[in-house]
Amino acid sequence: MPSLADIRSRFPSLSGSTVFLDNAGGSQLPGCVIDAAGAYLRESYVQLGADYEVSRRATSIVTSAHVFVETFLNARGPTHDLGRVVLASSTSLLCHILAWAYAESRAAHPQGRRNRIFVSTAGHESNIGPWMRLAARGFEVIPWKPAQNGNGDWDLNLSGLRAMLDDQTLLVAFPHVSNILGDIWDAAEAVRLAKAAGARTLIDGVAYAPHRAPDVAALGCDWYVYSLYKVFGPHMAALYGSHEAFAELQGPNHYFIRNDDVPYKFELGGVNHEGAAMIVGAADYYRFLAEQPAVAGTPPRDIFSRAFAVVERLETELQAHLIGNLLRINGLRLWGRTSSGPERVPTVSFTLQGLASRDIAVALNARGLGVRYGHFYSKRLIEDIGLDPDDGVIRASPIHYNSHEEIDRLLDELRRVLR
Numbered sequence: 001m002p003s004l005a006d007i008r009s010r011f012p013s014l015s016g017s018t019v020f021l022d023n024a025g026g027s028q029l030p031g032c033v034i035d036a037a038g039a040y041l042r043e044s045y046v047q048l049g050a051d052y053e054v055s056r057r058a059t060s061i062v063t064s065a066h067v068f069v070e071t072f073l074n075a076r077g078p079t080h081d082l083g084r085v086v087l088a089s090s091t092s093l094l095c096h097i098l099a100w101a102y103a104e105s106r107a108a109h110p111q112g113r114r115n116r117i118f119v120s121t122a123g124h125e126s127n128i129g130p131w132m133r134l135a136a137r138g139f140e141v142i143p144w145k146p147a148q149n150g151n152g153d154w155d156l157n158l159s160g161l162r163a164m165l166d167d168q169t170l171l172v173a174f175p176h177v178s179n180i181l182g183d184i185w186d187a188a189e190a191v192r193l194a195k196a197a198g199a200r201t202l203i204d205g206v207a208y209a210p211h212r213a214p215d216v217a218a219l220g221c222d223w224y225v226y227s228l229y230k231v232f233g234p235h236m237a238a239l240y241g242s243h244e245a246f247a248e249l250q251g252p253n254h255y256f257i258r259n260d261d262v263p264y265k266f267e268l269g270g271v272n273h274e275g276a277a278m279i280v281g282a283a284d285y286y287r288f289l290a291e292q293p294a295v296a297g298t299p300p301r302d303i304f305s306r307a308f309a310v311v312e313r314l315e316t317e318l319q320a321h322l323i324g325n326l327l328r329i330n331g332l333r334l335w336g337r338t339s340s341g342p343e344r345v346p347t348v349s350f351t352l353q354g355l356a357s358r359d360i361a362v363a364l365n366a367r368g369l370g371v372r373y374g375h376f377y378s379k380r381l382i383e384d385i386g387l388d389p390d391d392g393v394i395r396a397s398p399i400h401y402n403s404h405e406e407i408d409r410l411l412d413e414l415r416r417v418l419r
């Protein structure tokens with residue numbers, strides 16, 4: 001396994017004094033990803049699809065970015081091809097495009113008579129609001145609320161879903177991991193339940209993908225969305241859809257672009273080219289994590305699995321250190337599981353009795369610690385768990401490249417602020 005010093009040396013920004021603990025907001029970039037943008041802008045900055053050499057190269061980079069993400073998500077491999085990936089600027093935009101497409105396609109697709117959409121309110125608003133708006137377009141949109149389980153932890157509430165699903169259900173939209181609680185939810189079981197009712201599923205994997213390589217083949221979902229800028233990539237996002245799910249929809253791009261020209265039919269104005277180069281440029285970093293030589297081409301899925309096994313190992317130790325020590329602080333309440341095994345990711349939110357999250361976060365910021373406070377756009381969840389959304393929680397979200405010393409700095413400064 002590569003050493004932490006080796007890992008950190010790959011990220012130019014980590015040589016400064018800031019402690020980056022807002023990685024659930026966005027991750028730092030390895031040098032190979034930064035360099036890929038520069039190389040593209042210097043050598044390939046032309047329009048796609050023409051037959052001269054530079055344009056052929058640019059086209060191949062953008063195509064490779066799609067293949068890269070499809071492989072990362074295990075949507076494609078030597079023996080399978082489950083679907084395609086649409087690239088855009090953000091998960092928020094992709095969920096809007098998808099909701100728009102469902103509304104436009106209602107009459108056309110075979111599931112047209114199905115009218116009900118269940119939307120988990122436990123996640124980020126980007127995968128809630130666009131579906132709620134479909135209520136104005138003739139859909140019955142039903143909030144699916146989280147619930148507390150026997151341990152007092154808030155979870156997705158699969159039994160609630162089981163009780164609601166019926167043969168009118170068109171779609172079930174939910175998060176894989178809460179960007180507040182950090183718990184990994186049983187997305188595969190939610191998909192199984194939805195599928196048994198004949199419904200499609202959309203998983204928001206934004207808070208999951210920086211910590212584990214999502215596996216759409218194993219999940220069996222129809223749609224999976226995540227933000228690349230939180231997974232060592234450009235400010236872009238990706239939406240996987242199965243071939244069957246795409247075939248039911250009308251894409252938003254121009255009328256003369258065929259509907260089966262996926263992903264282009266869903267990529268209005270194309271994609272960010274230098275961003276696509278950055279996606280491909282991350283290959284070297286994954287190969288390095290997986291301890292494989294840097295060779296050209298899309299890494300096979302196995303490289304991603306091995307790289308994320310390293311990520312998981314480092315993060316499990318890191319979160320144990322963080323959570324174990326936070327729980328020793330008087331008056332501190334941790335939201336999300338207090339265990340620190342593979343059932344959660346190191347996105348750790350807490351409040352302090354009688355103290356404003358804002359005051360604590362601002363004081364920590366002044367001491368060079370990059371944490372944040374608030375509802376993190378999971379406003380409905382924050383309200384459901386009984387917190388004031390204006391103040392919300394303090395969130396520290398380390399990632400595999402953070403060190404135990406950085407966690408110690410956070411803990412020391414927090415204790416100082418509380419004195």
Ligand SMILES: Cc1ncc(COP(=O)(O)O)c(C=O)c1O
Nearest residue numbers: 090091092124126179206207227
């Ligand atoms: C869990 C989750 N889903 C969705 C989003 C929205 O992603 P984007 O900023 O790409 O729209 C975020 C952003 O923080 C998030 O944390």
